[in-house]
Amino acid sequence: MQNKTLSEPRLKSTDCGDCPIRHRAVCARCETDELARLEEMKYYRSFEAGQTVIWSGDRMDFVASVVTGIATLTQTMEDGRRQIVGLLLPSDFVGRPGRECAAYDVTATTDLVMCCFRKKPFEDLMLTTPHIGQRLLEMTLDELDAAREWMLLLGRKTAREKIASLIAIIARRHAALAPRRETDAVQIDLPLTREAMSEYLGLTLETVSRQISALKRDGVIVIKGKRHVTIPDFDRLLEESGDDSDGGFLV
Amino acid sequence: MQNKTLSEPRLKSTDCGDCPIRHRAVCARCETDELARLEEMKYYRSFEAGQTVIWSGDRMDFVASVVTGIATLTQTMEDGRRQIVGLLLPSDFVGRPGRECAAYDVTATTDLVMCCFRKKPFEDLMLTTPHIGQRLLEMTLDELDAAREWMLLLGRKTAREKIASLIAIIARRHAALAPRRETDAVQIDLPLTREAMSEYLGLTLETVSRQISALKRDGVIVIKGKRHVTIPDFDRLLEESGDDSDGGFLV
């Protein structure tokens, strides 16, 4: 009966109707005039894989939503130790209303398109349109659950379980974006380098590499090239991840 | 320029004016009639140290705010490995509007008084009173920052740094509740057993004990009995914690 919200897709498969902003981050229930105001304050920004979107501490005058690609939130210690504290997939939200400066480094790990909203007008709109705040609260609570599931992973799981968990989570979110029949073997492309995986999992990249090799050797995953992963038996992977095998979600 | 929000007290030192609900969780900006509605739906519950408030998966028909004492949120793996994913101090909020069941075990680690609000009426009030939702969003974002700072601790800090961080955080929140002059040595009572500390820090209780002894031996902390800690030099403790020594906060 544990929390499985991290694994739960945050993006519903239906699109946002006629909404000109195609991600569901904030506009799912917007009326025409509110959409017009969102349209006004929005602009797109693109980044190449590896580029930094914003540095921790920098002034940040926008909030944003990931349209395509993947970004990470990273915290760095003075001596250079790094920990990824958030993985942003399409439809995820970045930025905190009411906060002046970025709290984390935001980095594009693949080519990335973000839909940005200038912060001041966005905050104003939030004040007059409660459901935007409500939606933001919902998303923030989901992220909090995800962060807490990650705390369990970082504090208590073995290296092998960590790798299995990461692959399972990426596969689940991937499946949520591109639904497939239950019976197919799951196939994904890892959107992270070994180094990024190590920074997300609290390991070294050598350990990541060794454990991926071990899972491959044991037939839990099949690897083609460096990034392409096939999961012949998803339940087996979940067993290896240390999570409840049902993968059941909370409400 | 890292995020330090975990350390930042969430309770302002001023009290909530004439508000009959003395914690600031939700009522700071309430009008008279809203306060009346909150009064109606609220009730207090007390727990002894060690008691379980609610089990993960149980139906939860209230949300609540800690009045006095300390509670923890814990996640447990099937084989019994446990990780504390949240520490609830006075003024902290528990429960998620819109969620039927508890996602974590909630346990009183000291004697505890909580102010509970029946969930359905609370959710209704949220719909008609946007600032309650806004306040909740703020608190949730603070908790998310705290969780992310904890991810850095769990993923990257050494056992010694973990212990120093925990003591620093408890000391800071303690100081926020009972302000004192800058020059005094900080004194706190650890509200957690060694076992609870180990579950919070992703360590074993033996390692916790050893590292506390080491910090004592090195003069970073002074210990009287099992629980009472004096911190002669707070900056020294912060150095040991691996955080920026300024302890500076983001906005």
Add this chain to the structure above:
DNA sequence: GCATGGATTTGACTTATATCAATGACCCAG
């Protein structure tokens, strides 16, 4: 084709933390 350089894998060895096992300190009941 071939050189270049980044990403990844693999190997040998070290180390921080876990594990297993005693021992010690404190508290309360009788």
Add this chain to the structure above:
DNA sequence: CTGGGTCATTGATATAAGTCAAATCCATGC
């Protein structure tokens, strides 16, 4: 004051993961 219980400390040893180093893979441009 004494015995039993809980919590905490300390010691000896094991092990998972880290560190340092080398080899391999693979994409890219020349």
